[in-house]
Amino acid sequence: MIILNNLWSSHGEFVALNNEILNYLESDLEKNPGYYPERGGIKFEEDVLAAAVMAAKNTAFEGRIEQVSGQKFPDIVAKVEALGGYGIEVKTTGKNHWTSTGSSIFEGTRVEGIGRISMMFAKLADPVEFRWRPYEECLSNVAITHSPRYLIDMNATETIFDRIGIPYDELRMLENPFRPIKEHFRRKVLQPGQDVWWADPADEASSLVIRHFSDLPKGEKDALEAQSIVFFPNVFSDDNKLAMKQISAWLASRHGLLNHSLRDRYSSGGRELISVHGKSYDQIPKIFKRLQSWTKASYEFLMSVDQEYLEEYWGKVSGDDRLEQWLALVIQSAGDYSKKLPLEAMIREQIDP
Numbered sequence: 001m002i003i004l005n006n007l008w009s010s011h012g013e014f015v016a017l018n019n020e021i022l023n024y025l026e027s028d029l030e031k032n033p034g035y036y037p038e039r040g041g042i043k044f045e046e047d048v049l050a051a052a053v054m055a056a057k058n059t060a061f062e063g064r065i066e067q068v069s070g071q072k073f074p075d076i077v078a079k080v081e082a083l084g085g086y087g088i089e090v091k092t093t094g095k096n097h098w099t100s101t102g103s104s105i106f107e108g109t110r111v112e113g114i115g116r117i118s119m120m121f122a123k124l125a126d127p128v129e130f131r132w133r134p135y136e137e138c139l140s141n142v143a144i145t146h147s148p149r150y151l152i153d154m155n156a157t158e159t160i161f162d163r164i165g166i167p168y169d170e171l172r173m174l175e176n177p178f179r180p181i182k183e184h185f186r187r188k189v190l191q192p193g194q195d196v197w198w199a200d201p202a203d204e205a206s207s208l209v210i211r212h213f214s215d216l217p218k219g220e221k222d223a224l225e226a227q228s229i230v231f232f233p234n235v236f237s238d239d240n241k242l243a244m245k246q247i248s249a250w251l252a253s254r255h256g257l258l259n260h261s262l263r264d265r266y267s268s269g270g271r272e273l274i275s276v277h278g279k280s281y282d283q284i285p286k287i288f289k290r291l292q293s294w295t296k297a298s299y300e301f302l303m304s305v306d307q308e309y310l311e312e313y314w315g316k317v318s319g320d321d322r323l324e325q326w327l328a329l330v331i332q333s334a335g336d337y338s339k340k341l342p343l344e345a346m347i348r349e350q351i352d353p
Contacts, residue, residue: 008134011116013060014086017078018118018132020055021048021088025122025130036128044122045075045090052076052088061086073109074117074135085113088120089135091152096125098154102139105148105177121154136161136168142181163188186312213251213259224255225265225290226297230305231313233329235266236287238336266290276346284341291330291343295350302326323351 008015025047029036039047049067056062056078064078074087091100098121117135122128131154140153141160150160161168164184171177213221228247229235235243244262251257259265272289274281302310302322311317317325327347331338 008116011083011086013083014116014118017052017055017059017061017086018088018120021051021120022130022132024051024054029128029130033128036122037124037126039122040092040094040124044092044124048088048090048120049076052078068111071109072111073103073107074111074114077111077114079113084115085111087111087114087117089117090120090122092122092124094124096123098123098131099140100152101143102150102152105142105150105172105181107172119152119154121152139168148178148181183312210256210258213257213265214261216257221265222294223297223301224251224257226294227301227305229291229294229330230298230302230326231310233326234333236291236330236333236337240266274341274346276342277349281341285337288334288337288341288343288346292346292350295347299323299347299351 028047028051036044036047045067049065052061052065056065060080060083061078064080065076066078067076068074074089076088076090077085078087079085089103091102093100100121118132119135119138120130120132121138122130133154137159138152138154138156139150139159139161140156141151141163142148143151159168160181161171164171164180166180171180174180213224216224228250231250232243232246234240235247237243244266247266248259248262251259251262266287270286271283272286274284274289274292307317310322314325314329327344330347331343334341334343337343
C-alpha cells in the first residue's frame with residue numbers, strides 16, 4: 001500500500017496508473033516466475049513500458065505513454081494536457097535488497113514539463129518482487145561517484161530532504177542544489193578534519209590531476225598557505241592537529257593536492273624574534289613569523305573570497321566585518337601567545353604599513 005504525502009494527494013490518476021502497472025507486473029510474475037530473474041536494466045524498463053501501456057487503457061494516459069530512457073530522466077513519461085507531465089523512473093537490483101544508486105541530483109537531463117515522478121523498482125533476486133513509491137520519498141541519501149547522485153532505498157523512512165530541511169521540489173529548482181547537501185554533510189555527518197572531496201561547479205575550479213604540493217612553484221605555495229590561514233585560523237593554536245587535518249582535506253578536495261610534509265610548512269620547530277612597530281618579541285613560535293609574512297596576501301584573499309565559500313568554514317559571516325572576525329579567530333586560537341605578542345597590531349601593521 002502506498003502512503004502518499006500531501007503533494008501527491010491531487011494526483012490520483014497517476015497513483016492509480018502506478019498501482020495498475022504493479023498489478024500487471026505481479027500478475028505476470030505469477031504466470032512466468034522464471035522470466036524476470038533474467039531481466040535487468042533496459043529489459044525490465046521495456047516490461048514496465050508494456051505494463052504502463054496496458055494500464056493506461058481507458059484512462060487519460062492512453063496513447064500518451066512514451067519511453068525516453070538513455071540519457072534522459074525519467075525513463076518513461078506521459079504528458080496529459082488536462083493533468084500535466086508525469087514520469088516513471090525504473091530501477092532494478094540483482095541482489096536481495098531494496099537499494100540502488102539513482103540519478104544525478106542536478107537533473108540536467110530531466111525531460112521538460114515533467115512534474116511528479118514515481119519510482120518503479122524490481123528486486124530480481126529470489127524472491128522476485130516489485131514496488132513503487134513517489135520518487136522523492138525513496139531518496140534516502142547522496143553518494144558521490146563522478147558527481148553527486150541520490151541513493152535509493154525503497155524502505156526509506158527518512159529522506160535526504162528530511163535531513164537537510166528542504167523539500168525535493170524546492171531543492172531541485174535551486175541553481176546549485178548540491179550546496180545545501182554539502183552544508184549538511186559538513187555540519188552533521190563529517191568528522192573533524194574531514195571534507196567532501198567532490199567540488200561542485202560553483203566552487204573554484206579544481207584540477208582533475210592529483211599533484212604534490214612540493215611540486216608547485218613557490219608563488220602558488222605561498223598563495224595557498226595564505227588562503228589556508230583565512231579558512232583555518234585554528235592553525236595558530238598550540239595544539240593544531242585538527243587544523244592540520246582540515247588543511248590537508250581542503251588542499252585535497254579543493255585543489256587536488258597531496259602534502260606529505262604539511263606540519264613542516266606550518267609549525268616546524270624553533271623560535272623566532274619578531275618585531276612589531278619597532279619592538280622585539282623573542283622566543284615566539286615560528287608559525288607567527290610566517291603569519292607576519294602571509295598577512296598581506298591573506299587579507300587580500302579574505303576581502304575578495306566568495307561569502308558562501310567562507311561561510312562553509314566559519315559559519316555566519318557579517319558582511320562588513322570580515323577582518324574583525326578573522327582577527328578575533330586568530331587571537332582566540334593563539335591563546336597565551338596573544339598575550340606575549342600583540343597579534344592585532346602585527347597583522348594591521350602588515351596590512352597598512
